[in-house]
Amino acid sequence: MDSDGDRTRQSAADTSQPLDEAASRPKRRLVGRFALRNWKVSARLVALIVIPTIVAGVLAGLRVNSALANASTFGRIERLAALGDKLSVLTHALEAERDMTALYVASSGKSASKSDLQRVESQVDTAVQGVRSQTAGIDDSYSSQTRTQVRDILTRLNQLSGLRTVATQTKLPPDATIDKYSEFVTDLLNFNDQIAQDSSNSDLAEAARALDTLAEAKEDSTRERGFLAVALATHGFQPDAFNEFQAARSQRDTDVAAFQASATPALAQFYSDTVAGPEVDQAELIRQQAVTQAGKASELSLAGMGVNDDPRKWFNDMTVRADKMRTVEDQAVRNLLDKSHSLKSQAQRSALLIGGLLLVVLLLVILAVVIVAQSLVRPLRRLRGGALDVAGSRLPDFVRRLREPDVEQVGFDVEPIEVDSTDEIGEVARAFDEVHREAVRLASNEAMLRGNVNAMFVNLSRRSQSLIERQLRLIEDLEQSEQDSGRLDSLFKLDHLATRMRRNCENLLVLGGQEQARRWNKPVALVDIVRASLSEVEQYERITLRIQDEVSVNGRVVNDLVHLVAELVENATSFSPEHTKVAVSGHLLSGGGAMLQISDSGVGMSPEELEEANWRLANPPTIDVSVSRRMGLFVVGRLAQRHGIRVELRAALSGGLTAFVILAPNTIMQDPQKVRPQRLDAFGGPSLDRGQASPVQPLQPVQPVQPLQSPVVRGEIDRPGETGRPGESGRPGERGRPGESGRPPVPDTPREPLRSHGTPLPKRKPAPTSPPGRGPGSTAPSRSSRPQGTPPSRSGPPPGPPQEPPPPRPVPQAQPQPAGPAFGEPRSATENNGRSPIFEAMQSEWFQRRKTGSMNRAESSPPREWSSPGDDGWRAAETIRAPATGGQTSAGLPKRVPGSNRIPGSVRPAPMPTQPGPSAQPAQPAPRMESRPPEAETVRNRFASFQQGVRKGRAAIQPEDDERENQ
Secondary structure (H helix, E strand, C coil), X not given: CHHHHHHHHHHHHHHHCCHHHHHHCCCCCCCCCCCHHHCCHHHHHHHHHHHHHHHHHHHHHXXXXXXXXXXXXXXXXXXXXXXHHHHHHHHHHHHHHHHHHHHHHHCCCCCCXXXXXXXXXXXXXXXXXXXXXXXXXXXXXXXXXXHHHHHHHHHHHHCHHHHHHHHHHCCCCHHHHHHHHHHHHHHHHHHHHHHHHHCCCHHHHHXXXXXXXXXXXXXXXXXXXXXXXXXXXXXXXXXXXXXXXXXXXXXXXXXXXXXXXXXXXXXXXXXXXXXXXXHHHHHHHHHHHHHHHHHHCCCCCCHHHCCCCCHHHHHHHHHHHHHHHHHHHHHHXXXXXXXHHHHHHHHHHHHHHHHHHHHHHHHHHHHHHHHHHHHHHHHHHHHHHHHHHHHHHHHHHHHHHHHCCCHHHCCCCCCCCCCCCCCHHHHHHHHHHHHHHHHHHHHHHHHHHHHHHHHHHHHHHHHHHHHHHHHHHHHHHHHHHCCCHHHHHHHHHHHHHHHHHHHHXXXXXXXXXXXXXXXXXXXXXHHHHHHHHHCCCCCHHHEEEEECCCCEECHHHHHHHHHHHHHHHHHHHHCCCCCCCEEEEEEECCCCCEEEEEECCCCCCCHHHHHHHHHHHHCCCCCCHHHHHCHHHHHHHHHHHHHCCEEEEEECCCCCEEEEEEECHHHEECCCCCCCCCCCHHHHCCCCCCCCCCCCCCCCCCCCCCCCCCCCCCCCCCCHHHHCCCCCCCCCCHHHCHHHCCCCCCCCCCCCCCCCECCCCCCCCCCCCCCCCCCCCCCCCCXXXXXXXXXXXXXXXXXXXXXXXXXXXXXXXXXXXXXXXXXXXXXXXXXXXXXXXXXXXXHHHHHCCCCCCHHHHHHHCCCCCCCCCCHHHHHHHHHCCCCXXXXXXXXXXXXXXXXXXXXXXXXCCCCCCCCCCCCCCCCCCCCCHHHCCCCHHHHHHHHHHHHHHHHHHHHHHHHHHHHHHHC
C-alpha cells in the first residue's frame, strides 16, 4: 500500500513539474555499478591505503622469496658438500686400492699381499655405501648438470666390481691398471667443481674450488706413489711411465699452488703445517733419487739411499703424505659445510626477519588506516544517517503532524546532525541543518496556510448552513400553506435540494478538519442510521433496505456514519440507471463488527480507477484540486479514518459497484438486552409517544420458542460473495483482504437470520389537491414518501423534547399502518415500547409545534394530543397484554381463539349516505382499513408538522454550538 502511495505521489510530483525546468536539468551520465564514482567513501579510503600496501607487500614478498630461495640454495649446497665429503672418503680409499692393486700386480703378490688388497677394497666398499645413501637426497630441485654427474658417479660405482676383476684376474699391465682407476677417480673429483658452479655465493664458491684443487693435488701425489712403486717393484719404469710420473709431479705442484691461492689463509697455513714431517721428507728424497737413477741406469734401486730395496718403503712414506693431505681435505670439506650451513641459516633468518617486519608494518598500516578511515567515515555515516533520517522519517513525520488539527502543539525546533567537526564534513552537516530548518519553515508556513484555508471553509460552511436553515424554514412555511399538488411537489424537491446543500456544507466542515460538537450519547439502531442517511438522498425511492435489526452503533459514530452512508448511497444512485434499484444491506460479522453493503447496477469503474479510489479511501490525501472534484470520496475517507471504519469499493459480479462499509467491533453494540434500538417511524411504521394510542395491533409478549423453530425471513440479504466479496474480486493489491489489515474479515453468510426491510420506499407523484375532509381514495404528494430520519447537522438534534407545548392543530384522519414485518418470531413488550435516540430527539417536534404566540395559547388552554378513531381500541388492547389462548399444541405452541384478541375500532363502520347533489357519490361498503390509501391532507399535515419541529429544534441549538465554537 505504501509503495502504491509512493508511486502516486511521485507521479503527481512528476506531472506537476514544469517542462522547461525538467528540460533545463543536466542529463545524468550512465555509469556502471563498479565505476569509481559509485564507490562508497570507506571503500575508496581502503583502496587508497591498500593499493600502496599491496605494492609494498609484493616487494617485501619478493625479498622474502629471494631470501627463502637463497636459503634453499645454500641448503642444496650444504647437501652437495656433504656428498662431496662422502666422495672425498671414497676417492681417498679408491686411490689406495688403485696403488695397492698396481703394486700387487707388479710384484706378483710379493710387495703387496692379497690380504692388504682385500682390506683396502673393504674400505672402498664402505665408502661406496656412504655415497649411495647421500645421493638419495639429490632431487629435481638441483641443476641438470648436478643430476647428470650424480648419475655418472652411480654408474661408475656399479662398474667398480668389474674393474677389480679386470685388474686382478687378467694380464692387464700395472700402468694400465693405474690409468683405469685414475679415470674412475677423475669422475669423482669433477663433482667438487660442480659444487663451485652451483653456488651463488663467492665465498662458498672459493671454498669449493679450494677443495677441488686440494683433491686434485692429492690425486697427483697418489699417482706418483703408484708409478714409482711399480717401477721399484720391476726395477725400472715401463715405457711412458717415467713421463707420467714426472707429469704427476708437475701437476701436483700446480694444484698445490692453486690451493694456496683459493684457500683461506687459515686453511693454507693448516696445509703447510700438516703436510710436513720426516715421512714427507723421506718420500721426497726417494723421489729425487729415483729420478736421478732413471736417467743413468737401466735398473732402479733404493740400495744407495741407505734403505732396504723394498717398494713398500716408498709406498708407506707416500701414503703418509697422502693421509696428511686427506686431513687437510677433510678440513676443507668441513669449512665448506660450515660455510653453506651458515649461509643457509642466515638466509632463513633474513626471510623470517623480513616476513616479521612486513607483518608488523602491515599491522601498523592497517591500524593507521582504520584510525584515519574512522575519523572520516564516522562523521560521514552520521551525516548520511541524519540526512536519511530527516528525509525519510523526521521531516515527513513533522509534515504529517502539521496536517493534524493540533498544529500548535508541534515544535518547530530542528535537531542538528551529530557532526561537530570543523572540516568539510562538518560544514556539509551545518549546511544540511540549514536546509532542514528552511524545509521546516516552509512546511510550517504551508500548514498555517492550510489552516487558514480550513478556517475559511469552516466559516463559509457556517454561513451557508445558517442561510440554508433559513431557506428550509421558509420552504417549510410555504409547504404548510400550499394547496396545489404541482407546486407542493416542486417545494418538496426544493426542500430536498436544500438538504443536499446542507450536506455539502457539512462536507466543507469535514474538508476543514472540523468535527461535530454534539454527538449522541446513546447507541442507535443501524437501520435507523441508514434510514436517516436516505433522507439526504434525492432518489431515495430507488433504495431497498435489508438491515439486521439487532445491530446498533455507538452514539459517537452515529452522525458521521449517517453522513458517510449518505455519500455512498448518493454516489450509487447518481451513477446507475433510474429504473434500477440500489440495495443497502447490513449484518453482523462472525469475527466481530458489522458490515454494510451498498450495491448498484451502474457503469462501474475500471480496475485502475478502483485501485486509486480504494487507496484514496484508505489514505485520504491532502487538500488539493482533486479533492474538489471528488469531494464525496474524500469525505468518506476522512470520516472512515476518524472512527476506524473500513470502506472499500469492488466490482459487482452483475455489473456496477458494491461499497463495503465494515464497522469495527468497538463501534457496535451487539447485546439486544442492553440496547434496544428503535426504528424511525417514517420507514418502519409510527413510533408513538408515551401515552399515545395507535391503530396498530399491539405485539404479543415473547413466548418460548422450540429449538427447531427458526424465524421466517421474508427477504434474504445479498451475500457478500454475490457482489464482490472482499478478498475474492479481481481488484489488485493486498488491501482487498480485510483479514490482513487488522479489520474483521467479511463473512460469506450473516451470523444470524436477518430481518428484511426490503420494501422499497414509495415514489413521490404529484396528484390533485383535495380538501382535508376528502375520502380515503384521494392521494397527494406527501413528505411521508421521503425518509424523515434526516441526520442532524454538525450540532446534532436536540437531546430531548422542547419545553413549550404545541398549539392545537386539526386532528388528522388516522392512517392505517402495516402491523410490522412478517417474521415467525413474536416481539416482546419491551421491544415494542423502546425508542431510538433519533426518534427521541425528533418525536416531540413531530406532534408539537412551536410558533410565535404559542406560549400564550398554551397557558390559556391545555394542548390537545393527536388522536385517531382506533385510540380507544388501542387503549383497550394495552390493558390486556397477554393474548387469550386456547391451550397449547403438542409442540408447545399457544392456540389462538378466533376473535378473542380483536381490537375495538380497528374496522371503520360503513359511512352514512350523503345528501343528493351534484357532487354526491353513491354509498360504498366500508373498505378494509389495511387496503385504504391515506388521505393526502392528513399525511401532509402530519409530516409538515414533523419537518417544522425538526427545523426549529436545530435552530434552537444552533446558537449554542456557534457560541461554543467561537469560544
